[in-house]
Amino acid sequence: MAGVRVRELRKEFPGGDPPVVAIEDISFTVDGQEFVSVVGPSGCGKSTLLNILSGIDTATRGQVDITQNGRPARLGYVFQSARLLPWRSVLDNLLFVQPARGPADRERCRRYLDMVRLGHTAGQYPGQLSGGMQQRVGIARAFSIEPDLLLMDEPFSHLDAITARSLRRELHDLWQETRKTVLFVTHDVSEAVELSTRILMLAPGGRLVADLPVRLPFPRDPAADEVALARADLLRRFESLDLLAG
Amino acid sequence: MSRARTLVRDTGERWRRWAWRLAGYAVFLGAWQGVSTFLVEGFVVPPPRAILTEMGGIVASGQVWIHFGATLRTIAIGFAVAYALGAAAGMLMGRSRWWEAFLSDWVLATLTTPGLIFALVAAMIFGLGPAGPVAAVIVTSFSYVAVNVVEGVKAVPHELVDMARAFGRGPAPVVRHIYLPFLAPYLFTAVRYGFSIAWKIATLSEVIVGTAGIGFMMRQKFQEFSMTGFLAWVLLFFAFALFLERVVVQRGMRRVLRWRVTAAVR
Structure with missing residues (x-):
């Protein structure tokens, strides 16, 4: 399984004096089959890191x-918005990224569409689907190239709470089934606790302030006491760092 | 709403639109007939029937093919060159602010200068013959194509380009599967406006220096003071332009942009 090693990574955006620091000299590793969430408030460099x-x-x-x-x-990538080509059918959107995997394989693409329960939409255009369905196509697209590492950038943040919850379950099932290494960016602490095996806490200015294992058995019920406790503990850590103030 | 009810509603809508279009023609032709019969002499404004008879004669004699052929050749050559240059300039201007600074004033100048000026300049440079009209078509329609392509290129959704890069797709598939489909409506608009300008300038140039073509025939009928002949050529020209717009351009657009229509009816 894929491993990620990041050493002293820094990203500055020129234009200011001094330049704006989006990521400040962070180092971490992700081992195979891990589901690692990068959590932090808006503007702390999470998406820049994935990019x-x-x-x-x-x-x-x-x-x-x-x-x-x-x-x-x-690498497979699931974005905040689905980023589908609106002029191509759902199946063609999956086929578009297949050269990353090798020769285009329609059957494999159909299999992953079936896994997100959208096999019946293969011939439709993205504009004919709801936002949640489009995001599921985005997830199927990323899985369809059978990536060694899956990058996910707040994939459920644009969806309503009910759709997001159902998609989180689907994602967890897919991860259990395929055991891909996942790096998942979110500002939602609950989401991170529900899905991850490890959480990286990022502070404004792109500082990595904590690297925490989540030792709770799957599946995790967001309403369960131990999940609520873990969530509260994480929020307390953020508050102690005064990260949520801005 | 059920598919059947949508179909019935669409069919009704289409019939209503056709009825209004035919009513428009009927009112226009009726007014024309009225003016010709009651207000002015028939040789100044000939009745529609006389024009139709003249048009039939032009078609039957084969003249229509000779002169439409000449004008179409001028437009085809001129517009193809203008389209290639305009699309290239538009791509450069849309993607680089240096190229935009280099070209934008010239594009604006050709866009705002009356086509008659280019027709006259081309006539003075090239004299009698087909070269002048071709040159005038190139200069005038170039800027219409460039302006539309610039707008399209500037609006290309970069998040889709980034998506393609994240999945390792190179420049060629990005151009083919993202740039071109996204630019299609802009390219069609460029065809539509550029082509209509090309028609006007080609005919105008032929009126001035043409030795064949629709404009040349209009000049001849003008010199003979044959309003019937003049209007017959004008209407043949109109019919052809309408055919191109309704059958070629609009059908092409519908075909290329069917994903938009399909998405809109969900």
């Missing part, structure tokens, strides 16, 4: 090493 890991953005300095058995790992 650097995926190659969309570049770091000012530092090292990122994402490998799978010594070769560069295959």
